[in-house]
Amino acid sequence: MELPEFDEVIAFIEDGDDFLLTSHVNSDGDAIGACLALTRMLDGLDKKATIVLQDVPGEPYEFLEGFSSIMAAESVPVEATACVAVLDCPSLDRIGRIQDCLDEQTRILNIDHHAGNVHFGAVNLVSENVCSTSELLYHLAVAMGVPIDPALAEQLYTGILFDTGGFRYSLTKPTSMEAAAALVRLGARLDFVADRIYNNSSLASLKLIGRAIDSLELTAGGRVACLHLTRGDMRSGDPETAVNYGLKIRGVEVSMLLKEEAPEHYRVSLRSRERIDVRAVAARFGGGGHTRASGCNIDGTAESVRAALLEEVGRQLAAAA
Amino acid sequence: MELPEFDEVIAFIEDGDDFLLTSHVNSDGDAIGACLALTRMLDGLDKKATIVLQDVPGEPYEFLEGFSSIMAAESVPVEATACVAVLDCPSLDRIGRIQDCLDEQTRILNIDHHAGNVHFGAVNLVSENVCSTSELLYHLAVAMGVPIDPALAEQLYTGILFDTGGFRYSLTKPTSMEAAAALVRLGARLDFVADRIYNNSSLASLKLIGRAIDSLELTAGGRVACLHLTRGDMRSGDPETAVNYGLKIRGVEVSMLLKEEAPEHYRVSLRSRERIDVRAVAARFGGGGHTRASGCNIDGTAESVRAALLEEVGRQLAAAA
Numbered sequence A, B: 001m002e003l004p005e006f007d008e009v010i011a012f013i014e015d016g017d018d019f020l021l022t023s024h025v026n027s028d029g030d031a032i033g034a035c036l037a038l039t040r041m042l043d044g045l046d047k048k049a050t051i052v053l054q055d056v057p058g059e060p061y062e063f064l065e066g067f068s069s070i071m072a073a074e075s076v077p078v079e080a081t082a083c084v085a086v087l088d089c090p091s092l093d094r095i096g097r098i099q100d101c102l103d104e105q106t107r108i109l110n111i112d113h114h115a116g117n118v119h120f121g122a123v124n125l126v127s128e129n130v131c132s133t134s135e136l137l138y139h140l141a142v143a144m145g146v147p148i149d150p151a152l153a154e155q156l157y158t159g160i161l162f163d164t165g166g167f168r169y170s171l172t173k174p175t176s177m178e179a180a181a182a183l184v185r186l187g188a189r190l191d192f193v194a195d196r197i198y199n200n201s202s203l204a205s206l207k208l209i210g211r212a213i214d215s216l217e218l219t220a221g222g223r224v225a226c227l228h229l230t231r232g233d234m235r236s237g238d239p240e241t242a243v244n245y246g247l248k249i250r251g252v253e254v255s256m257l258l259k260e261e262a263p264e265h266y267r268v269s270l271r272s273r274e275r276i277d278v279r280a281v282a283a284r285f286g287g288g289g290h291t292r293a294s295g296c297n298i299d300g301t302a303e304s305v306r307a308a309l310l311e312e313v314g315r316q317l318a319a320a321a
Helices: A005-015 A029-044 A092-101 A133-144 A150-163 A174-185 A190-198 A203-215 A240-248 A278-283 A302-320 B005-015 B029-044 B092-101 B133-144 B150-163 B174-185 B190-198 B203-215 B240-248 B278-283 B302-320
Strands: A018-023 A048-053 A083-087 A107-112 A123-126 A217-219 A224-229 A254-262 A265-272 A293-299 B018-023 B048-053 B083-087 B107-112 B123-126 B217-219 B224-229 B254-262 B265-272 B293-299
Touching: A005 A107, A005 A123, A005 A133, A018 A029, A018 A092, A029 A048, A029 A083, A029 A133, A029 A150, A048 A092, A083 A092, A107 A133, A133 A150, A133 A174, A150 A174, A150 A190, A174 B174, A203 A224, A203 A240, A203 B203, A224 A240, A224 A302, A240 A254, A240 A265, A254 A302, A265 A278, A265 A302, A278 A293, A278 A302, A293 A302, B005 B107, B005 B123, B005 B133, B018 B029, B018 B092, B029 B048, B029 B083, B029 B133, B029 B150, B048 B092, B083 B092, B107 B133, B133 B150, B133 B174, B150 B174, B150 B190, B203 B224, B203 B240, B224 B240, B224 B302, B240 B254, B240 B265, B254 B302, B265 B278, B265 B302, B278 B293, B278 B302, B293 B302
Parallel strands: A018 A048, A018 A083, A083 A107, A107 A123, A224 A254, B018 B048, B018 B083, B083 B107, B107 B123, B224 B254
Antiparallel strands: A217 A224, A254 A265, A265 A293, B217 B224, B254 B265, B265 B293
């Protein structure tokens, strides 16, 4: 893949010597993989790069080369930086407190694959035709002739694996798989990476999955799965992925997880399989997200929260029928 | 990929007009995908093919073109057949009752990717360098110039996805991913197939997963996970995949699931992450399988069965240390 913007990106990189790299708050596998990969690419060009993220990245990514050099917001150098690369981030407010490192002199390189990216950079490398920012960086590395060693291959592979849900989501493209194949040829350990990403739970978080499954009830003729975790359950963690288990049942179109964060206060996660817009459901309660994955907060008893959600979901089911 | 055996396979196919296709008992996604794919390839060459399997294939595969034409053992024509293709099967006894369709006149085409294949065919296309029989058929189709339409692409993709565990197992090769990418370009719906394979549980079987997780206990310093399903639990199904949840916990090297099939009679499933040979554990109790996935039957109380298994697993852990 060759994009016209590659030339501008290469010029941006050639102009700078010292880069600050960052990404969205609650950085995920693609954000972390991409930041580490661009650092390694810059290192190969004898450029200095520092990764600063608002949140401390999660343990599953510790195996990635360079992980220990990532700085979290507490240790952010507050003076503004001249060259900043923002990765995997549709708008600048999503980098959180790292905005303190920007001033009017700062030139921003914006590399991203999100549909709604608002092109906030001096240079913008944005394409929706890739599965992940890491895939975009792979194509850039190839176009630039940057050598891809096993460590860089594994950083890029991790981002691709994460954002495609293990090559399962519809945003996975043939190019995602071809890039992944090339990265495995270059030394990415596909089974090792998958094991770190998907088999890295604590006992407590797995037990919470079990409790969420125990609570699961089907309604609306088997089309809606409701899961529920009490305050007592939530003391051992916050199992975001538990909501996905509702969609494992055939026929279920919407899965909702009610998490009791405080008395009569619920945080709700919503997922849908194909047809139903759960962002519209979340929006009715002041929440947001994506068409197939969204969330909101609702006050009330378990029964009243559930009833209110089911009414909205029912509207969406009827609209899609 | 070009293998010297391709010429012999092509000659075998050219010589016949009417083929019986079969695979191993308890046919899985690769076996079913490969049988349907070879049928479609033969159909494109104006050859007749009938798929006969010992067991009725599972519902997740209903979406595959040609699925409804698969015959299960009850309806097997018992007269012997002249041309038989055995797919994804390391030895002939593994086709079960379908052996009744063979006699001394039968010529067998053996297409497989298992390490221990005993080359029982008149023609043997056997390679361990592919992830699945379906990948081997993809390379054969390309070598033969057989047109790959969306239905054939999806049959082959399903087999590759299944046998690589969604591109996660170590037997996944760059060629597996490249073949998958090509098949997606040819019309395989990667998200649809993944949804059918991985999100197609019944409520009852998901609830059993929940109960297995509830029963999970760690032992041997967090290196062994024990799960247990009682006879009461087992009345709602047989959740073979439940044992995998033990390995989702970081630090766990061996997961064991005890399923109480009758009073004081347990069927045991064993899985290991990387280093431990659970086939050796199963073998001590008269069972078998693979290094990382095996099983056996043991009589006794839950406590005695568990203790006996832990003793053997402890031996393997010590040997691997």
